[in-house]
Amino acid sequence: MRIHELTKQYDGKTVVDAVSFSIPKGKVISLIGPNGAGKSTVMGMISRLIAHDSGLVEFEGKDIGKWKSKELSKRLAILTQSNNIQMKLTVRELVSFGRFPYSGNRITPEDSAIIDRAIAYMELEAFQDRFIDELSGGQRQRAMIAMVIAQDTEYVLLDEPTNNLDIYHATNMMKIVRRLCDELGKTVILVLHEINYAAFYSDYICAFKNGSVAKFGTVEEVITKENLSDIYQVDFEILNIAGKPLSIYY
Amino acid sequence: MLTNSIHQEAIFIKGIRSTLILAGALMALSVLSLFVGVIDLTPAALFTGNLEQLSIFLTSRLPRLLAILCTGIGMSVAGLIMQQLCSNKFVSPTTGATISSAQLGILLALLFMPQSTLWSRAIFAFATAVGGTWIFVWFIQRIQFKDAVMVPLVGIMFGNVIGGITSYLAYQYDMTQALASWLVGHFSLVLKGRYEIVWLTVPLVVLAFLFANHFNIVGLGKDFSKNLGVPYNVVLFLGLTLAAMITASIVVVVGAISYIGLIVPNVVAMFKGDNIRGTLVDTALFGALFVLVCDMIGRVVIFPYELPIELIVGILGSLIFIGLLFYRLKHGRKAVRLGSPSSSSCSCPVSALEGGEEA
Ligand SMILES: Nc1ncnc2c1ncn2[C@@H]1O[C@H](COP(=O)(O)OP(=O)(O)O)[C@@H](O)[C@H]1O
Ligand SMILES: [Mg+2]
Numbered sequence: 001m002r003i004h005e006l007t008k009q010y011d012g013k014t015v016v017d018a019v020s021f022s023i024p025k026g027k028v029i030s031l032i033g034p035n036g037a038g039k040s041t042v043m044g045m046i047s048r049l050i051a052h053d054s055g056l057v058e059f060e061g062k063d064i065g066k067w068k069s070k071e072l073s074k075r076l077a078i079l080t081q082s083n084n085i086q087m088k089l090t091v092r093e094l095v096s097f098g099r100f101p102y103s104g105n106r107i108t109p110e111d112s113a114i115i116d117r118a119i120a121y122m123e124l125e126a127f128q129d130r131f132i133d134e135l136s137g138g139q140r141q142r143a144m145i146a147m148v149i150a151q152d153t154e155y156v157l158l159d160e161p162t163n164n165l166d167i168y169h170a171t172n173m174m175k176i177v178r179r180l181c182d183e184l185g186k187t188v189i190l191v192l193h194e195i196n197y198a199a200f201y202s203d204y205i206c207a208f209k210n211g212s213v214a215k216f217g218t219v220e221e222v223i224t225k226e227n228l229s230d231i232y233q234v235d236f237e238i239l240n241i242a243g244k245p246l247s248i249y250y
Numbered sequence: 251m252l253t254n255s256i257h258q259e260a261i262f263i264k265g266i267r268s269t270l271i272l273a274g275a276l277m278a279l280s281v282l283s284l285f286v287g288v289i290d291l292t293p294a295a296l297f298t299g300n301l302e303q304l305s306i307f308l309t310s311r312l313p314r315l316l317a318i319l320c321t322g323i324g325m326s327v328a329g330l331i332m333q334q335l336c337s338n339k340f341v342s343p344t345t346g347a348t349i350s351s352a353q354l355g356i357l358l359a360l361l362f363m364p365q366s367t368l369w370s371r372a373i374f375a376f377a378t379a380v381g382g383t384w385i386f387v388w389f390i391q392r393i394q395f396k397d398a399v400m401v402p403l404v405g406i407m408f409g410n411v412i413g414g415i416t417s418y419l420a421y422q423y424d425m426t427q428a429l430a431s432w433l434v435g436h437f438s439l440v441l442k443g444r445y446e447i448v449w450l451t452v453p454l455v456v457l458a459f460l461f462a463n464h465f466n467i468v469g470l471g472k473d474f475s476k477n478l479g480v481p482y483n484v485v486l487f488l489g490l491t492l493a494a495m496i497t498a499s500i501v502v503v504v505g506a507i508s509y510i511g512l513i514v515p516n517v518v519a520m521f522k523g524d525n526i527r528g529t530l531v532d533t534a535l536f537g538a539l540f541v542l543v544c545d546m547i548g549r550v551v552i553f554p555y556e557l558p559i560e561l562i563v564g565i566l567g568s569l570i571f572i573g574l575l576f577y578r579l580k581h582g583r584k585a586v587r588l589g590s591p592s593s594s595s596c597s598c599p600v601s602a603l604e605g606g607e608e609a
Contacts, residue, residue, distance in 0.1 A: 049473050073479030080473050086337050087469055088524040097467060100478045105463045105527070131523060151478070 001025075001046065001155065001187075006055035008041055016041050017211040018055070023189060028181045030198035031191045033208030034232060039191045040081055042208070043159050046189075047078040059155075073101040077148045078157040081191075085132060091143045092128040095119055098150030118150040121176060137164040145173070149180070156180060158190040162197065170194070174201040196246045199223045207231050220245060265528060268521065272535035279542050280319070284311050286549055309442040317440040317448050317504060318545050319538045322514075324451030324500050326537025327458055327530065328493040329511025330518075334469040334526050335489045336387060339519070340402035342511035343497040347409040349508065351382025351494075352501040354416045356432050360425055372447050372502045379498035382412060383490050435505035436558035437545060450499040455534060458492055462527040465489050469524075507560055509567025510537055516574055540566075 001023040008016040016038040023029055031039045044050030046057050048064050057064040059076065067075075077098075085094070095118055099111040107115075119128050122142040132140050141164050148156055158177070162170040174197050180186045181203075192198045198205055198219075205222040207215040209231050215222045223245040228236040238245050284307070285291050291311065295303045329342040336346075343349050355378030359371040366374075386408055390401050420429045431439070458465075467475050468485045475482040500507065514537040515529070522529045541559065544566060548557040 047477070049476050068479075069476065069481065070479040073477060078473075078477050083471075083474070085470060087334075087466075088519060089466075090523065090525075093523075093525045093528075097463075097470075097478060100463060100467060100480070105460065 001060070002056075002058040003042075003046060004056040004058065006042065006045055006057065007053050008038075008045060008050070009053050015211050016045070016052075019211075019213050020055075021206055021213055021216045023187065024204060025187050026181065026185050027203040028177055028188045028190070028201060029204045029206060030202040031189070031206050031208060032193075032195055032198050032231075033214070037208035038211040039208050040159055043078065043157055043189070043191060044080070047076060047157050048072065049078060049080065070101055073151070073153075075153050076155040076157065077151040077153040079144055079148050079159060079161065081159040081163070083144055085140070088131050088133060090129050090131055091124055091135070091139075091146070092119065094132055094143050095124075095128075095146045095150050098147040098152070101151065114152060115150050118146040121149055121179075122146040123172070138166060138169055141165060142169065142173075145176075154186055156186050156188045158188065160191050160193060162192065162194060170197070177201060195223070195228065195249075199246055200242075200244050223247060265522070269532050269535065272532060272539060276319075276535055276539045276542070279539065279546070280315055283315055283318075283542060283546055286546060287311060310440075313442050313445050314437050314440045315542075317437055317445050318541050320448040320451045321435075321437075321500050321504055321507060322510065322538030322541030323455055323534040324448070324496045324537075325507055325510040326514035326533050326540075327451075327455045328496040330515040330526060330530065330533050331458055331465055331489050331493040332383075332511070333515055334465045334524070335486055335493075336390065336401065337469045337471070338390075338398050338401045339516055340399060340512070341405065342402075342515075343493065344409070344506075344508040344512060345402035345405040346383055347386045347405055347412055348379050348383045348494050348497045349501055349506045350409040350412040350416065352376075352379040352498040353429070353432055353506065354378050354382075354412050355498070356502060357416050357420055357425060357429055360428055361419065361423055368444060368447055368502065372499060375498040375502045376495055379494040379501070380491050382408075383494040384487065387486070387490055432501060432505040434558050435501075435507035435560040435563075437504055438556060438558075440504065445503045447499050448503040451496050454492055454496045454499070458489075458496075459530055461485070461489065461492075462530055466524075466526055505560070507541070507563055509563050509571065510540060513567055513570050513574065514540055517570070520574075520577075 003022070004020050006016060006019045007014065019038075019042060031042065033039055041050060045052045046064070048067075048069075059067060059072070064072070092115065095115050096107055096111070098118065099107060099115065103111050119125055122145055124139070124142055124146055127135060127139060127143075132143055135143070141161070145158065145161060148158070161177070162173050165173055177188050177190065178201050181188050202219060204217065205215070205219055206213060207222055207227065214231050215227050223238065225236050225238050228247060228249070232249070234249050236247050236249050238247050240246075285293065289306055291303055291307060296307060325343060328348070332341045332343065332346055332348075333339055352375040355375035356371050358378070359366045359374035363370055386405055389408075390404060395401055395404070416429070420426045464480055464485045467478055467480045468482055468489065472482045475485070497511075515533050518529050518533045518536055522532060541563070544562040545559050548559055548562045551557060
C-alpha cells in the first residue's frame with residue numbers, strides 16, 4: 001500500500017498535510033503522535049471511510065477508490081476509534097458480521113469454524129452468547145476485534161485497539177497483533193498511544209505531528225530521545241530493554 | 251469444537267421455541283376467530299356444504315382474518331425495519347410520519363381522481379409514504395439528535411403537520427366524510443374483492459427477511475457498513491422504501507393502525523435482542539397475534555356491534571408502551587431471560603478475566 005501526498009481539510013483547516021509513506025507488506029506498522037495529529041484521519045482515508053481532498057491511496061497497485069467495496073472488504077478491515085454499538089447483539093452475532101463480505105446472509109460451516117477461531121483468539125468463549133451491551137468496555141473492544149479477525153483480511157487497521165483494556169488484555173492484544181502478522185501473514189496498521197507497546201511490538205513506526213509525518217522508519221530509527229522529545233514536546237529517556245528501545249517520559 | 255457446536259445447537263433450539271409457541275397460538279386463535287361474528291358459523295355446517303355459510307366464510311370471515319394477519323405482520327415488520335435502520339427504538343410508521351403520509355396520498359388520490367380504484371389510491375399512498383419517510387429520516391440524519399427520544403418527537407410533530415395538511419384539504423374540498431374511513435383503522439369493511447392489496451405485505455416481508463443482515467449492518471452505522479462493503483445509503487433507502495410500502499398497502503385497505511409497529515418489535519427485542527435475522531419471524535408472528543387478539547376483543551365487548559380495531563390497539567398499545575418505558579427507565583435495556591437463569595454459558599469462572607477491566 002502506498003500513500004502519496006494525502007491531504008485533508010476540515011472547514012479550511014488542514015488536518016492532514018501532504019502525507020506520503022509506503023506500508024511494507026506483512027509487517028506491523030504503528031502510528032503514534034499527540035492527540036489531534038491526524039492519525040485517525042489518515043486511517044480513515046486509507047480505508048476509504050473518509051474521502052481525501054487530494055493525493056492518492058494506492059492499494060495493491062490500484063487507487064483505493066476504484067476498488068469494489070465488496071472486494072475491498074475481503075482485503076482490508078478497519079476498526080475505528082469510536083464504535084459505541086447501541087444494538088443488542090450477542091458477541092457471537094457481532095463476530096459473525098465479519099463473515100458478511102464472504103457469505104452474505106448465510107453462515108456456512110466454514111464460516112462458523114472461522115468465527116469460533118476468532119472468538120478463541122480473543123478469549124471470548126465464555127462470553128459469546130452474552131449481549132455486548134452487558135459487557136465491560138474492554139470485553140466489547142475485544143469482541144469488535146474478534147469481528148475484524150473473522151473478516152480475515154490481508155490488511156487489518158486498528159485505531160487505538162488497546163483503549164479501554166487493562167494491562168493484561170492490552171498486552172495480549174499486542175501479542176495477538178504480532179501473531180496476526182507472524183502466523184497469518186497479515187499487515188497490521190494500528191494507532192497506539194502507548195509508545196512502548198509500539199516500540200516493543202511493531203516493525204515500523206510512523207510518527208505524526210500536526211498533520212504531517214514527522215518520522216517514518218524502523219523502531220530503532222524512530223524511537224530516539226531527539227525524535228520523541230521533538231514530537232511530543234516532553235523530555236524522554238530511552239532505555240534498551242530486551243533489545244528494544246523503550247522510553248520513559250517525565 | 252464439538253462441544254461448541256452442541257452448545258450452539260442448544261441455543262438455536264431455545265431460539266426457535268418461542269417461534270413455535272407463537273405460531274401455535276396464532277394458528278389456534280386464527281381458527282377460533284373465523285367462527286366469531288354476528289352470524290353464527292359452525293365448522294360442522296361448513297363441512298356439510300351449507301352454501302350460505304360457505305359464502306359468508308369466503309367473502310367476509312376469511313378475508314377479514316387474512317387482512318388481520320397481513321396487518322399485524324406488516325405493521326410490526328415495518329416498525330422493526332425502521333427501528334433497525336435508524337438504530338432508534340422509538341421510530342415506527344406512526345412516529346416516523348409514514349402513516350400520515352400515506353393518508354395524505356389517499357386524500358390526494360380522492361381529490362385528483364374521484365373515480366379512483368383501490369389500486370390508484372394505493373399508488374398515491376406508496377409514493378407519499380415513501381417520500382414522507384425519506385424526508386423524515388434524511389432530516390433526523392442531518393440533525394443528529396443527542397437524545398434518542400427527540401427523534402420520535404420530531405417524527406410525531408412532522409406527522410401532525412402532514413395530518414394537518416390532510417385535514418385542511420379534506421375540509422376545503424368537503425372530503426372529511428370520505429377520509430374518515432382511513433383515519434381510524436378498522437376491519438369491518440374488509441370483503442372479498444376489496445382488500446387484496448394488503449397481500450402485498452407478504453412478498454415485501456419476505457424481501458425484508460432476505461435483506462435482514464443488510465439492515466442489521468446499516469443499523470450499526472456508516473463506518474461499520476463501509477468496512478463490510480455494504481452500501482449504506484442504498485440499503486438505508488431500500489429498507490425505508492420497503493417499510494413505507496408495507497405500511498401504505500395496509501393503510502389503503504384498513505386505515506391507520508398505530509402502536510403495533512412501535513411496541514411489537516420492542517417487546518420481542520426485550521426477549522430476543524436486536525439481530526433482526528433472529529427476531530423478524532417472532533416479531534411478525536407476535537404482531538399478527540396482537541392484532542388478532544385486539545380484533546377479537548373489539549368484536550365481543552359490545553356484541554353484536556364492534557369497536558374499530560384502532561381503538562382497542564390504541565388503549566392496549568398505550569398501556570404496554572407506558573409499561574415498556576417504565577421498564578426501560580428501571581432496567582435500561584437489560585434483556586429479559588426466559589427459563590433458566592441466563593444462557594448457562596456464562597456460569598464459567600470468568601471473574602479472573604474480568605478483574606479490573608472497567609478501568
Ligand atoms: N469530522 C471532523 N470535522 C472537523 N474536524 C475534524 C473531524 N475529524 C477530525 N477533525 C480534526 O482533525 C484533527 C485530527 O484529528 P484526528 O485524526 O482524529 O487526530 P488523532 O487521531 O491523531 O488524535 C483534529 O484537530 C480534529 O479536531
Ligand atoms: Mg484518533
